Amino acid sequence: MAKPFTFDLIARDGRARAGVFHTPHGEVHTPIFAPVGTQATVKSLTPAHLHEIQANLILANTYHLYLRPGDALVAEMGGLHSFMNWPGPILTDSGGFQVFSLAGIRDIDDDGVTFKSHIDGSTHRFTPERAIAIQENLGADIIMAFDECAEPHERAYNEGAMARTHAWAERCQGAKTRSDQALFGIVQGGIFPDLRAQSAEFIAALDFPGNAIGGLSVGETKQEMHAILEVVDGILPENKPRYLMGVGTPDDLVNGVMRGVDIFDCVLPTRLARHKAAFSGRERINIGKAKYAKDPNPLVEDCSCYTCQNFSRAYLRHLISVKEMLGSTLLSIHNLHTLIHLAREMRQAILEGRFDQFAKVYFQHPISNI
Amino acid sequence: MAKPFTFDLIARDGRARAGVFHTPHGEVHTPIFAPVGTQATVKSLTPAHLHEIQANLILANTYHLYLRPGDALVAEMGGLHSFMNWPGPILTDSGGFQVFSLAGIRDIDDDGVTFKSHIDGSTHRFTPERAIAIQENLGADIIMAFDECAEPHERAYNEGAMARTHAWAERCQGAKTRSDQALFGIVQGGIFPDLRAQSAEFIAALDFPGNAIGGLSVGETKQEMHAILEVVDGILPENKPRYLMGVGTPDDLVNGVMRGVDIFDCVLPTRLARHKAAFSGRERINIGKAKYAKDPNPLVEDCSCYTCQNFSRAYLRHLISVKEMLGSTLLSIHNLHTLIHLAREMRQAILEGRFDQFAKVYFQHPISNI
Numbered sequence: 001m002a003k004p005f006t007f008d009l010i011a012r013d014g015r016a017r018a019g020v021f022h023t024p025h026g027e028v029h030t031p032i033f034a035p036v037g038t039q040a041t042v043k044s045l046t047p048a049h050l051h052e053i054q055a056n057l058i059l060a061n062t063y064h065l066y067l068r069p070g071d072a073l074v075a076e077m078g079g080l081h082s083f084m085n086w087p088g089p090i091l092t093d094s095g096g097f098q099v100f101s102l103a104g105i106r107d108i109d110d111d112g113v114t115f116k117s118h119i120d121g122s123t124h125r126f127t128p129e130r131a132i133a134i135q136e137n138l139g140a141d142i143i144m145a146f147d148e149c150a151e152p153h154e155r156a157y158n159e160g161a162m163a164r165t166h167a168w169a170e171r172c173q174g175a176k177t178r179s180d181q182a183l184f185g186i187v188q189g190g191i192f193p194d195l196r197a198q199s200a201e202f203i204a205a206l207d208f209p210g211n212a213i214g215g216l217s218v219g220e221t222k223q224e225m226h227a228i229l230e231v232v233d234g235i236l237p238e239n240k241p242r243y244l245m246g247v248g249t250p251d252d253l254v255n256g257v258m259r260g261v262d263i264f265d266c267v268l269p270t271r272l273a274r275h276k277a278a279f280s281g282r283e284r285i286n287i288g289k290a291k292y293a294k295d296p297n298p299l300v301e302d303c304s305c306y307t308c309q310n311f312s313r314a315y316l317r318h319l320i321s322v323k324e325m326l327g328s329t330l331l332s333i334h335n336l337h338t339l340i341h342l343a344r345e346m347r348q349a350i351l352e353g354r355f356d357q358f359a360k361v362y363f364q365h366p367i368s369n370i
Numbered sequence: 371m372a373k374p375f376t377f378d379l380i381a382r383d384g385r386a387r388a389g390v391f392h393t394p395h396g397e398v399h400t401p402i403f404a405p406v407g408t409q410a411t412v413k414s415l416t417p418a419h420l421h422e423i424q425a426n427l428i429l430a431n432t433y434h435l436y437l438r439p440g441d442a443l444v445a446e447m448g449g450l451h452s453f454m455n456w457p458g459p460i461l462t463d464s465g466g467f468q469v470f471s472l473a474g475i476r477d478i479d480d481d482g483v484t485f486k487s488h489i490d491g492s493t494h495r496f497t498p499e500r501a502i503a504i505q506e507n508l509g510a511d512i513i514m515a516f517d518e519c520a521e522p523h524e525r526a527y528n529e530g531a532m533a534r535t536h537a538w539a540e541r542c543q544g545a546k547t548r549s550d551q552a553l554f555g556i557v558q559g560g561i562f563p564d565l566r567a568q569s570a571e572f573i574a575a576l577d578f579p580g581n582a583i584g585g586l587s588v589g590e591t592k593q594e595m596h597a598i599l600e601v602v603d604g605i606l607p608e609n610k611p612r613y614l615m616g617v618g619t620p621d622d623l624v625n626g627v628m629r630g631v632d633i634f635d636c637v638l639p640t641r642l643a644r645h646k647a648a649f650s651g652r653e654r655i656n657i658g659k660a661k662y663a664k665d666p667n668p669l670v671e672d673c674s675c676y677t678c679q680n681f682s683r684a685y686l687r688h689l690i691s692v693k694e695m696l697g698s699t700l701l702s703i704h705n706l707h708t709l710i711h712l713a714r715e716m717r718q719a720i721l722e723g724r725f726d727q728f729a730k731v732y733f734q735h736p737i738s739n740i
Contacts, residue, residue, distance in 0.1 A: 040688065044695040048676070069663065069688040076664055077684050085680045293439065294446055306418070310455045314447050318410065318439040325414040325695055 005182040005209040007241050013355035015233055015260045018347045021210070021241050023089040023141035024180050025081060028057050030241060030262035031346050033253060033339040034091065036270070039064050040074070040084040042336070043270045044329040047085050052306060053337040054344070057089045057142075059265045062134055063098035066124075067117055071137035079139025091142040091265070094131045094172075094186075097214070097246065100149045108148065110164060128171035136178050144212065145172040147186040152220045158190035165214075166202050173206060184210040184243060191224045193231045200235035211236050212243040213261070217252070226255055233260035250282055250342055254362050257346050257355070264343070269335030274328050276320050279338040282367045285313075287331070292317040305337035306330075375552040375579040377611050383725035385603060385630045388717050391580070391611045393459040393511035394550050395451060398427050400611060400632035401716050403623060403709040404461065406640070409434050410444070410454040412706070413640045414699040417455050422676060423707040424714070427459045427512075429635045432504055433468035436494075437487055441507035449509025461512035461635070464501045464542075464556075467584070467616065470519045478518065480534060498541035506548050514582065515542040517556040522590045528560035535584075536572050543576060554580040554613060561594045563601045570605035581606050582613040583631070587622070596625055603630035620652055620712055624732050627716050627725070634713070639705030644698050646690050649708040652737045655683075657701070662687040675707035676700075 002008070002022040011018040021028040034057040035042045035050065042050060042058065050058065060080055065071060077083045080090050099106055099115050106115035112127030126134075131146035146168050150161035165188045176183050185203040189195030203211055213232055216225050229244070236242055241262045244252075248266020256264060272278070276288040278299045285292075285299060298308035299316065307316070307330040319327030349358035372378070372392040381388040391398040404427040405412045405420065412420060412428065420428065430450055435441060447453045450460050469476055469485050476485035482497030496504075501516035516538050520531035535558045546553050555578040559565030573581055583602055586595050599614070606612055611632045614622075618636025626634060642648070646658040648669045655662075655669060668678035669686065677686070677700040689697030719728035 039692045039694055040685070041694050041696045044699070046676070046696065046699065047680070064692075068692050069684070073664060073684070077666060077682060083682070083685050083688075085685070294443060296447060306416070310417070312447060312453070314439070314443070315410075315453050315455070318453075322409045322434075322438050324409055324411045325698065326411045326416065328695065329414070329416065329699075 004180065007210070007239060009239060011351045011353075013350045013353050014258070016257045016346070016350045016355045017238075017260060017262055018350040019241065019262060021262075023182070025087060025089045025141050026056070028089050028241075028263070029347060031253070031257045031343045031350075032057055032263055033248060033343045034059050034263060034265040035336050035340075036061070036265055036267045037084065037086075038267065039068070040080060042332075043274070044325065044332050045336075049306075049329075049333055050086070053333060053340055055088070055336065055340060057091060057263070058086050059091050059093065060084070060138065060140065061098060062092045062095035062131065062138065065092075065138060066095060066134050067119055071134045075137040075139065081139065089142065090140040092135050092138050092140040092144065093245070094135065094144040094146040095126055096131070096144075096147045097149050099126055108164075110167070128168040129175040132172050132175040132183075136176075136181065140181065142182050142184060142210065145169045145183060145185050145208075147188055147214055149215045149218065150188065150190060152190035152215055152218055152224075155190070155192060155195075158188070158192060158195055162188045162195055162199050166199070169203060169206055173208075182209040184208055184212050186212045186214040186245070187232055187236070188215050189228075190215060191220045191228065193227060196228050196231045197235060200232045204236055208240070210241040210243060212245050214245045216244065217247045222255070226259060229256060229259035229261065236260075248339060250279060250339065253339060253342055254346065254359055257343075257350075258359055264339075269339055270332045273331035273335050276331070278331050279335050282362075282365055287313060287316050288320050289317075299334055300338075303334065303337070304341075305334050307334040307337075374550065377580070377609060379609060381721050381723075383720045383723050384628070386627045386716070386720045386725045387608075387630060387632060388720040389611065389632060391632075393552070395457060395459045395511050396426070398459050398611075398633070399717060401623070401627045401713045401720075402427055402633055403618060403713045404429050404633060404635040405706050405710075406431070406635055406637045407454065407456075408637065409438070410450060412702075413644070414695065414702050415706075419676075419699075419703055420456070423703060423710055425458070425706065425710060427461060427633070428456050429461050429463065430454070430508065430510065431468060432462045432465035432501065432508065435462075435508060436465060436504050437489055441504045445507040445509065451509065459512065460510040462505050462508050462510040462514065463615070464505065464514040464516040465496055466501070466514075466517045467519050469496055478534075480537070498538040499545040502542050502545040502553075506546075506551065510551065512552050512554060512580065515539045515553060515555050515578075517558055517584055519585045519588065520558065520560060522560040522585055522588055522594075524560070525562060525565075528558070528562060528565055532558045532565055532569050536569070539573060539576055543578075552579040554578050554582050556582045556584040556615070557602055557606070558585050559598075560585060561590050561598065563597060566598050566601045567605060570602045574606055578610070580611040580613060582615050584615045586614065587617045592625070596629060599626060599629035599631065606630075618709060620649060620709065623709060623712055624716065624729055627713075627720075628729055634709075639709055640702045643701035643705050646701070648701050649705050652732075652735055657683060657686050658690050659687075669704055670708075673704065673707070674711075675704050677704040677707075
């Protein structure tokens with residue numbers, strides 16, 4: 001078995017990359033889309049469903065699990081893999097993104113962040129050291145540095161947040177004690193190419209086993225996102241995986257892979273599912289619409305997922321209309337399958353040296369009804 | 371293949387029976403517990419889950435499906451089996467029980483019932499003929515006569531309701547047109563043994579391919595229920611299956627089989643699951659309790675269900691505490707598995723001539739914490 005946390009870059013096609021990241025719980029074949037299990041469960045799905053859609057890397061959220069059931073309890077239960085019964089690789093975020101989203105009930109200083117729980121208003125404090133200690137209790141294979149995710153358009157604020165993110169990245173590295181977890185650094189810098197370049201250089205120099213691009217998909221345009229990805233792609237080391245945090249429409253995946261990204265995660269597929277929406281190629285179907293009431297076809301004609309192989313749009317619309325839980329489950333299966341399958345298709349195209357062609361065909365289908 | 375709707379009584383042990391009922395969608399091995407899929411979905415479970423817990427006969431509710439999505443739509447989509455993707459046997463109730471539960475918004479006469487929808491207050495009318503026509507649209511293997519389920523303790527009212535039930539049973543028989551559906555008659559008569567005997571004789575004489583016992587588990591004592599089962603057991607033909615409607619605690623199953631019942635259904639296992647409760651032998655566990663927060667054990671030590679094989683009480687309590695859908699799904703799997711498995715165990719005991727011993731051991735475990 002390969003040494004944990006090495007990354008084998010096995011093929012390139014333009015800027016697109018196919019690789020294998022080795023973890024104590026198995027290989028992560030990139031490009032990959034990782035479903036989000038916020039509270040140690042990918043909403044409405046059993047691990048058996050996740051195996052069936054060929055999920056591999058799963059995310060869980062440090063902020064939520066710290067509050068409930070508590071990271072010490074998860075540690076006592078043998079860590080996240082055992083607790084949620086996911087034998088494959090797991091990644092936890094640092095809690096930073098959630099904490100900084102708590103506008104009005106958090107207070108940032110150079111040492112860390114004091115915040116109030118969204119559940120009961122109780123006061124808590126995260127520092128880089130604390131975020132690492134919590135993630136060591138949770139026990140994921142990949143853990144994330146504690147960073148400050150700022151509003152992306154304000155330059156002065158982004159300079160300060162980036163400086164804190166850099167100082168905290170070093171402190172996280174110093175605080176880490178477990179050798180069976182890989183700590184990834186995070187590049188910040190808002191929409192400013194020069195700040196992003198500076199941040200990518202700083203983070204790259206710390207020699208993490210993997211690097212992440214944070215603070216995107218938080219209000220910037222797609223053009224701004226792509227420009228930042230191109231800047232960062234030219235600087236981050238090629239022999240380490242790159243993880244684009246919290247980004248996950250089908251278009252984003254293709255655009256990201258075109259710009260050197262290896263790993264994606266997003267709550268979008270399961271959130272859309274709870275709001276009646278299903279991916280269909282580059283488009284979205286709102287299955288609640290009356291026009292689907294007697295539609296005997298599957299969500300997507302050539303989709304191989306359990307939902308499309310077994311149920312009509314008419315049945316799915318019925319489930320959604322009468323608010324049956326199974327509706328969310330079946331749409332979640334389809335939406336996650338779509339992104340996981342898209343990432344696998346891209347990987348295959350890269351391995352076969354035809355990714356450019358793949359992307360060209362993909363973007364030829366115009367979006368008509370988002 | 372045996373002729374549809376014949377019942378092979380293959381073993382008896384005391385009053386307990388083991389048999390096979392033949393339907394166009396497969397054999398129903400009795401005794402059996404049938405999960406309820408009120409709105410054409412067993413709440414929170416996929417058909418794959420149902421296969422895994424070895425479900426066979428599934429119920430669906432005529433009243434609910436008539437209102438949404440409408441029985442004509444289900445017919446247009448190929449009937450319930452195709453619509454909900456359940457290849458095994460399906461039974462629909464007549465809608466009677468739900469309609470008579472709509473106290474204050476329904477009006478009964480000898481011809482039928484006028485009622486208001488619980489969803490939008492619109493006015494509808496069910497007659498025996500209409501209930502059969504709707505069930506023919508839905509297309510289940512077993513359909514039920516339209517009956518009047520009365521409050522069980524009022525004698526005069528029960529006499530009238532029974533008379534209507536009998537007249538309606540004949541009208542249902544006359545209205546039925548499909549040869550690929552079995553119509554079951556329903557015995558009524560409240561808690562009154564003489565009325566129940568009279569009803570069982572009347573219904574038996576109509577020579578339905580199966581007979582049901584209605585109007586129980588609606589307010590009477592367990593002793594009253596058992597006395598009625600014993601009266602009816604002595605009268606209903608032995609070569610037809612007996613279905614005890616809407617009854618389904620573990621104790622009820624054993625008590626019913628002891629008194630000649632073959633088929634059970636109940637919403638209890640999935641409803642309990644949505645209220646944090648799990649079957650554990652004759653007892654119930656409220657998994658929301660704080661004492662389970664760090665409990666690494668499965669719900670039930672020797673249970674072979676997916677939930678008990680893969681998850682701790684601590685994880686289930688976490689899911690329930692943070693209101694994750696997966697909590698209901700996993701408890702539903704366990705609760706349904708428990709009843710389906712109990713019915714299968716009883717069948718095996720009957721086949722091996724040791725049902726008395728089985729029941730004796732079963733009731734030796736006292737109930738301590740319901």
